Amino acid sequence: MRGNPTSTRPKARQWNNHYGTVDYENKPATTVTWKAIYKRISLMGNPEKGATEVLDQWENEGRKVTKWELCRIVKEMRKFGRHKLALEIYMWMNNKPESYTISSSDAAIQLDLVSKVHGISGAEDYFKSLPNNLVDKRTYGALLNAYVRARTVEKAESLLVEMKNKGYASHALPFNVMMTLYMNLKDQERVESLVSEMTQTNIDLDLYSYNILISSRGSQGSIEKMEEAFEKMKLDGSVNPNWTTYSTMATFYIKNGDFEKAEDCLRKIETLITGRDRIPYHYLLSHYGSIGKKEEVRRIWESYKTIFPYIPNLAYHAAISSFIRMDDIEESEFLYEEWVSIQSSYDPRLGNLLLGWYIRNGFVEKAETFLKEMLKVGKSNSTTWEIVAEGYIKENRVSDALSCFEKALSNEGSGFWRPKPVNIAALYSICERENDEQSKEAVFEVLRKARVLEDDVYMSYLPFYKQSKPENEPQKVNESEGDYEEAAADTLFNELQASI
Incomplete structure (x- = not known):
């Protein structure tokens, strides 16, 4: 892995980005x-050829x-998680210093891509290889x-x-960025400590700072303190919620x-949606x-379909999970069948x-039948098999x-999957009870x-693990509590990432 940027200081304009982390040159008259x-690049028949071959071919055709x-x-590739192809484009640019000037913003984006394609060690090697003029606050x-992102706390600190x-x-x-790390680790004291440090050193809190603080205080169960942070945000003339x-x-x-206050917030969200942003609808x-609120879910869903001609898997996931949460299995099945009939890429989630x-409600046979249908029209993932295993347990x-656990382990993409401890504990308990x-x-x-x-x-x-628990072990949260906190944290982290 190597992509030596040039040492030439770029002459560039700056993107209108909140943090000013991307340089921009003049936009051409046509796109x-x-x-x-x-x-x-997206439709390459042989992905192994890579983006560089497409770019070389483009130049060989006499085009610039x-x-x-x-x-x-690159921006579009990153948007859809195609990091390897995005990195290849930058590598191609790096090899043509006479045509393309690499800025510290470009180097920062490359470092981000390297970390996603080659891991932290690759990112560190890339950072060390940078010439002095490309090492700044951006890189x-x-x-x-x-x-x-890798949760390497000591290195980050x-x-x-x-x-x-x-x-x-x-x-x-x-x-x-550090506050999102501590929030994901449920270390809310460190979040408060960083906010205090910012105040003491006259570093203004921005929109993301306030949103993280609000989430951190909410996750501590203190609605009053959460509302205090929100009021402080509203008084800050430089920031709008x-x-x-x-x-x-x-x-x-x-x-x-407190569903009444929640609904007030949801109505406010609808007034703040700008452009063609899908995520707020989800x-x-x-x-x-x-x-x-079943009727509200239907209203939002119908509005979504009217505004956006193309409905991605993520939107169907949001709609189906909402009806599942309300135990409306008929509506969920209807939406699922609708999605299967139009989807171009089956998502087992x-x-x-x-x-x-089906499993939670005791319909194991129905689940087995549905699984066969899933495999016929699409595919499974590791979680699919663990869900069925829960029914068998x-x-x-x-x-x-x-x-089922063996199939979960052998499923494509199982490298990051771990069985839920509660399922392993329950299964082991049965084995002990039956002296198996x-x-x-x-x-x-x-x-x-x-x-x-x-x-x-x-x-x-x-429970059957003999070693004593580590002193600094994080407190276990119940499943529903964790879901709520992770949903809030994910929203903030994703938005912060998009701004960088």
Whole structure:
């Protein structure tokens, strides 16, 4: 992995970006070129050839492509998670220093892509390879962001200290990134500590700072303190609450059972949706489903379909999960069948929603039939098999449950999957009760293959685990509480990432 940027200081304009982290050059009069190249790369018959071959072919045809167009393609690739292709485009630019000037913003984006394609060690190597003129608050910020995304706490904290010493932490962004790390680790005291530090050092809180603070206080169960942070935000003349602010507050009002205040927030969200932003609608569907407002879910869904001619998998997932949450299985099945009839790429997470409802409500045979239909029209993921295993565990069908766990482990993309400790504990308990030593060994084999036997925090959640729990082990949260907090944290983290 290597992409040496040039050491030439760029002559560039700046994008109108909240944090000013992306440089921009003059936009061409037409957007035909970037769209044509993007389409060629996206529709490559042999993805192994990579983006560079498409770009070389484009040049061999006697055509030119500007830096703006290449950066626009990269932006689109990143938007859809095609990080390897985006990185290849930058590598191609790096190899043509006579044609393309690489700025520190470009280097920051490359570092982000390297971290996603080659991991933290690759990102560190890339950072060390940068010439001095490309090492600034942007590239430092990109490395900090990579550490936070990987939850490497010590490295992130050490880098923040280094950034402070170099004068690269005189604005809100690095503090916001660190606050998302602490919030995801449920270390709310550190969030408050960073906010205090910002205040004491005259670093203004921005929109993201306030949204993170509101979420942090809400996750602590203090609605009063959450509202205090919101009032402070409204008094700050430089910041206006956005739809994420109200969505975050709605999350915790719902958790607290204050549906009236939650609905006030949801109505406010609808007034703040701008442009063709789909994401607020997904959260509206989820929130209205959480408070049992079926007619509102239908209204938002119909509005969504009117505004957007193309309905992505994520939107169907939001709608189906809302009806599932309200135990309306008929509407959920109808939407699922509608989605199956039009989808171009089967997403097992949608099928899992119905599968989970069948299992939770004791319809194991129905779940088995539905699973066969899922596999006929699409595919499974590891969670699919664990959901079915939960049904078998409830019926004391140890062998069938173990078979499901084995299939989960062998499923495509299972590398990051871990069985839920509660399911492993329940299965092991049945084995002990029935003196089934062979199946107990099989349970440990599942844990070995899932690579969790050496994870003391994971193993400490299992009653049969002998080692004492680590002193600094995070407190376990119940499933519903975790869902609420993770939903709020994910909203903020995703929005912050989009702004960087």
